[in-house]
Each structure stands twice: as C-alpha cells, then as structure tokens.
Amino acid sequence: MSSPDFIDALQALGFTGQEAALYRALLEHGELSGYEAAKETGISRSNAYHALASLVEKGFASRVEGEATRYAALSLEDVGRLVRSRQEMSIKNALAAAPQVKQGGTPFLSVSGRAAVLERMRLLCQGAEDRLYLALDATDLEDIRDDLAEATARGIRVTVLCNRAWELDGALVHVRRKARGPVRVIADGRKVLTGELDQARGECVFSENPHLVNLIKDSLTHEIQIVQARATERN
Amino acid sequence: MSSPDFIDALQALGFTGQEAALYRALLEHGELSGYEAAKETGISRSNAYHALASLVEKGFASRVEGEATRYAALSLEDVGRLVRSRQEMSIKNALAAAPQVKQGGTPFLSVSGRAAVLERMRLLCQGAEDRLYLALDATDLEDIRDDLAEATARGIRVTVLCNRAWELDGALVHVRRKARGPVRVIADGRKVLTGELDQARGECVFSENPHLVNLIKDSLTHEIQIVQARATERN
DNA sequence: AGAGCGTAGTACTGTATAATACCACTATGT
DNA sequence: ACATAGTGGTATTATACAGTACTACGCTCT
Incomplete structure (x- = not known):
C-alpha cells in the first residue's frame, strides 16, 4: 500500500x-x-x-x-x-442539543449512486432492531457482508433472496432463478429501499411509507414462496 | 441547551x-x-x-x-x-497503510493542559489490557468515570487511591489522608502518567520508561500499604 | 562556513460565506 | 392586461480564513 x-x-x-x-x-x-x-x-x-x-x-x-x-x-x-x-x-x-424533530412524514427519498445506495443499506443493517429482508445480487451482498454479520451477531434475523448460493453465518438464504432484479431491502417491516443497482451506478428510493413497504414486502414474500415451493418439488 | x-x-x-x-x-x-x-x-x-x-x-x-x-x-x-x-x-x-514504526524508545512525553491530561488518562483506560492503578482526586476521577467504568466492564482490574470515598462498581478504592498529591496513573505495569493536575491546569509526563514506571509503582504501592495498615489498626 | 534551532513575515490557493444579479414561472390584486 | 410578490434555480463576484509555499532573519555550536 x-x-x-x-x-x-x-x-x-x-x-x-x-x-x-x-x-x-x-x-x-x-x-x-x-x-x-x-x-x-x-x-x-x-x-x-x-x-x-x-x-x-x-x-x-x-x-x-x-x-x-x-x-x-x-x-x-x-x-x-x-x-x-x-x-x-x-x-x-x-443528540442532546437536537431541536424538536418534525415527525410523521413518510416521503420517498431519492438515493443515487452505488456508494450512496450501499451506505443506505449499511444504515438499515446498523439500525435494524428485529428483522432484515434483502433481495440482492451476491456481489452486492458481499459489499455489505460485514454489516450483515454484525446484524446477525446482534440477533437480527436476516433473510436473503439471492441469485446464487451466498453464505453468511446466521442468515437464511434463498436462491432464486432470476439472474438479476431490483434491489429490495426491508428493515423491521417499516423501512424499505428499492430500485436499481449495478457495479457502476445505483438509483434507489428509500421510504417508510407503509404502502411502499407493503408492496415490497408482498413482492419479496411472494418470490420467496416460489423459491420454497420449487425446492419442495425437487425434494 | x-x-x-x-x-x-x-x-x-x-x-x-x-x-x-x-x-x-x-x-x-x-x-x-x-x-x-x-x-x-x-x-x-x-x-x-x-x-x-x-x-x-x-x-x-x-x-x-x-x-x-x-x-x-x-x-x-x-x-x-x-x-x-x-x-x-x-x-x-x-492502520493498514501505516509505515514501519520505529520501536523501542521510551521518551518522557510532555502532556500540558487539563484537557490533554484527562484525554491521555482516557487513552490509558481505553488501551489497558490487564490493570490500572490511579492516584487521583475525586473530582478528577469523576471526569474519567465513564472510561473507568468501561475498563472494569472489560475485566480490567482498577485500583484507585483517592482523597475521599469515591465509588465505582468493580473498582478497588483506597482512601488516603493527604488532601492532594501528584497524579499517578499506571496502566498494565508499563505505561505511566504523572505530574500536577488541578481544575485550571495540568502539567504531566507520560512515559513507558521502565525506571519511571517502577518509581511510580513503588510510590503507589508504598502509599496503598500505608492506607491498608492504617485501616487494619482501626479495625 | 555549515548545521541546527526557531521565529516572523509575505504570497498564493482553495473553501466557506456573503452578496448581487439574472432568468423563468405562477399567483394575486388592481 | 399589467404590476407585483412569491417561488424555483443558477451564475458570478467579493471577502475572510486556513493551509501551504517561500524567504528572511537571528542565534548557537562545531
């Protein structure tokens, strides 16, 4: 170096x-x-x-x-x-000197650039209190491996939907057929990050909007069920 | 605020x-x-x-x-x-890119100003691996209470020689008669900080020099023995 | 004379901040 | 229809300050 x-x-x-x-x-x-x-x-x-x-x-x-x-x-x-x-x-x-923070809004926030998207994912991992669902490519998962490892070490239940058999101690990994798809990360059933991410760029939206959270939750749940059903057929 | x-x-x-x-x-x-x-x-x-x-x-x-x-x-x-x-x-x-560090020297380093002395004490607490001895006034001890608490929480054995009954969970506190005396902090039997400290100023020396370490160690040990002997007489 | 020790001062550059000017669009009052 | 105010946004200039480059000066010791 x-x-x-x-x-x-x-x-x-x-x-x-x-x-x-x-x-x-x-x-x-x-x-x-x-x-x-x-x-x-x-x-x-x-x-x-x-x-x-x-x-x-x-x-x-x-x-x-x-x-x-x-x-x-x-x-x-x-x-x-x-x-x-x-x-x-x-x-x-x-934190001690913070002003009164206006609560309640759940806007759709733009997160642009691969680095910013990965950083926002790390924040979701670090801030998670209960569960994390992630639909990501393995190469992207690698970039946040440390943060996911820390999350599982804290007892956060981590479920991953990935395009190949990616491994992390303590995480439940489903392998889907589709080579690539949109980013979908849900933290604690309340926060969601979704959009496009590849090696050169990222264009995502972050929100705590319940409609968007439910939409992405349904999408993920549905896809995980398909993967599980297919695994059952193979056995 | x-x-x-x-x-x-x-x-x-x-x-x-x-x-x-x-x-x-x-x-x-x-x-x-x-x-x-x-x-x-x-x-x-x-x-x-x-x-x-x-x-x-x-x-x-x-x-x-x-x-x-x-x-x-x-x-x-x-x-x-x-x-x-x-x-x-x-x-x-x-840390990864650090150059080759020259080892071995044990100079006497000047630490001036109350804030700098307290900061150096905190570094000694944070960096301690086994034991900490501190001869300090209670008001000064209060300023590093959090760091000492973290040290005891990590299993570091903390022994305090103080001018009044100062309390910290997990620390052994001896109370001496002398109202005030020089600062003497020893970490792991290898690092020492000593000098003058009051509310407005500080003038200390930090060193890993074995002679100074032994000198301060003897001084502290001697004073703790006197305190213990006096306690035994009272009982 | 050269090396070592140390300070004072000037000049330039980049950044943060202050400020003004310009352009475009919309809403409102007359 | 027109003037004004408000909103949205960018470009430009000026100033102060910190970081850096650099020169000059003075002293001591070998």
Whole structure:
C-alpha cells in the first residue's frame, strides 16, 4: 500500500496534509526535532514548526522532555481511540442539543449512486432492531457482508433472496432463478429501499411509507414462496 | 441547551456552518424546498442550494421524490451511524497503510493542559489490557468515570487511591489522608502518567520508561500499604 | 562556513460565506 | 392586461480564513 493512502486516511481523521506527513515521519523515526522533521519531509521549517505545534495541540503528538524540543507521535492505535472518543462526544452533544424533530412524514427519498445506495443499506443493517429482508445480487451482498454479520451477531434475523448460493453465518438464504432484479431491502417491516443497482451506478428510493413497504414486502414474500415451493418439488 | 451547541457539534462531525443550519431546519420541518430552507435559515438562495447539494452528496440529506425539488434530513441517529462507519473505515485504512514504526524508545512525553491530561488518562483506560492503578482526586476521577467504568466492564482490574470515598462498581478504592498529591496513573505495569493536575491546569509526563514506571509503582504501592495498615489498626 | 534551532513575515490557493444579479414561472390584486 | 410578490434555480463576484509555499532573519555550536 502506498504512502498517499496513509496520508489520505489521516486527513479524513482531521490531519492537514502537512500534519499527516510530519506525523508519518515521527512514526517512522520515533522522535524528531523540528529541524529534522522539516528536513525529513521537505516541509519548510516555518511550516514544520507550525504544523508540529498543531499536532501537539490536537493531541496527535507530544513534546519529548529534553533540552532541544523534540516531538514524538501518539501511536496510531491511540489516535484511533482519540478520534473515536471525540466523535462520540460530538454525536452525544448533537443528540442532546437536537431541536424538536418534525415527525410523521413518510416521503420517498431519492438515493443515487452505488456508494450512496450501499451506505443506505449499511444504515438499515446498523439500525435494524428485529428483522432484515434483502433481495440482492451476491456481489452486492458481499459489499455489505460485514454489516450483515454484525446484524446477525446482534440477533437480527436476516433473510436473503439471492441469485446464487451466498453464505453468511446466521442468515437464511434463498436462491432464486432470476439472474438479476431490483434491489429490495426491508428493515423491521417499516423501512424499505428499492430500485436499481449495478457495479457502476445505483438509483434507489428509500421510504417508510407503509404502502411502499407493503408492496415490497408482498413482492419479496411472494418470490420467496416460489423459491420454497420449487425446492419442495425437487425434494 | 441553545442552538449554537447543536451547530458546533454538527461542525465537529463534518458539517459546514451553513450545512448545519440547513440540516437543523430540515429536521425541524420534515422536508423543505430550497427556497423555503433559504428563507427559514436566512441563508441566501444561492448558498442554500449549494449547501443542500453538498448535504445530499455527503449523505446527510436526501432529495424527496416529487415535482419541485424538496429535501429531507437523514435522522440524527443515522448521521451518527454514518460518521462512525466512515471514521472506522479511515482508521482501518490508516492502520493498514501505516509505515514501519520505529520501536523501542521510551521518551518522557510532555502532556500540558487539563484537557490533554484527562484525554491521555482516557487513552490509558481505553488501551489497558490487564490493570490500572490511579492516584487521583475525586473530582478528577469523576471526569474519567465513564472510561473507568468501561475498563472494569472489560475485566480490567482498577485500583484507585483517592482523597475521599469515591465509588465505582468493580473498582478497588483506597482512601488516603493527604488532601492532594501528584497524579499517578499506571496502566498494565508499563505505561505511566504523572505530574500536577488541578481544575485550571495540568502539567504531566507520560512515559513507558521502565525506571519511571517502577518509581511510580513503588510510590503507589508504598502509599496503598500505608492506607491498608492504617485501616487494619482501626479495625 | 555549515548545521541546527526557531521565529516572523509575505504570497498564493482553495473553501466557506456573503452578496448581487439574472432568468423563468405562477399567483394575486388592481 | 399589467404590476407585483412569491417561488424555483443558477451564475458570478467579493471577502475572510486556513493551509501551504517561500524567504528572511537571528542565534548557537562545531
């Protein structure tokens, strides 16, 4: 794996580009002075001193006690803990300070793009309290395997209708003949995601509208019954 | 709790100021058109449309299917799930792409400021694998109660030396006579944090240096023995 | 003279925000 | 029929700020 990905990942965690480069240098060398860090990364000393001070302020590095000021990185594991804790605090604060939320509407929400559709599926898995039904292709299921595994581990009953024998511990998998069909995901009998999804694009609708939920539920139930009837004929 | 804190918390989760204001308006109203959202928040329509598009791209809002474009907020619970997942992915990526880390050094790291000291304590709690010893004042212990509770819940043995009868399920608490003393925290017999901490400031050193670890360990052990001896005399 | 240590300052770029202008359509009042 | 207000939406410019690039200066030590 190349260096840029490490820098990208750190930037996603709140580092600026130069902070990330300096942090990486500190990881690799154990501890460095500002002058050494600037030389090692090619960042001008002026910016290096500023970015190191910022790393210390953010808690991602510490000053090493000694004569000349040297710096050491916080371990990456601890950086992970730190950003997780801070984010939990922010989420907690947001929930505590949330305004009165208007309830009741069940609009049809547009979910466009493969990434957005998969992300919405993950949210359905993570938010599920009782049951999950999914009619998806195996390649799409693979992309949310971890989230489904976590759901089954939480005791969520997961039923899958798939185009081939896909396997997940704790999940009930039906294999249908049709090669491909629309996405249909139902969570807890209340939330539904449906539409088109392939490797390059996604165009789905998410809703808690009871009519749409019932429509998709009937569609799925019907298709699962066909699969079960066919399996019975074979036995 | 006033509105600014909600906006601050959202900004910490990746919203810009205007995105946060618009998101809040969408939460309060269920769904809004761009024009309505601009009016509701006082943001110019040009910026409002741009920020709403950005909210959709970030996954924090969706377009409502219908004639005129209307928008609805992702629930705050789901926003929490989303940012957690993304952060987990970034942490995972960073760990996977991490450079070779230089091992072995055990420098004395400076930890300045009350917030930074408490944060380092929390990291020690979260990272503990076996034991935690803490000599702290009760008011400081209160600030890390949640992290200590999580540690005991994970089976970490927590021993506290405190200036009054502080209580935490699963922790062993000794009460000393001295009103206040230096901070001394030892994790797993390997990591130590020590120094001064009061309500307005903190000035500590963190290290994995075996000499310092042993020094603080002896100091704590000695003081706990005195407390235990005194308790025995009283009985 | 060169390396190491550190700070101050300027300039450029990108982003967020503030603001204005323009265009089109619909509804309403006169 | 016309003017006005409201709604929907985009384009553009300007400003402030943070991040980054860069230069200059001063000091100490070898």
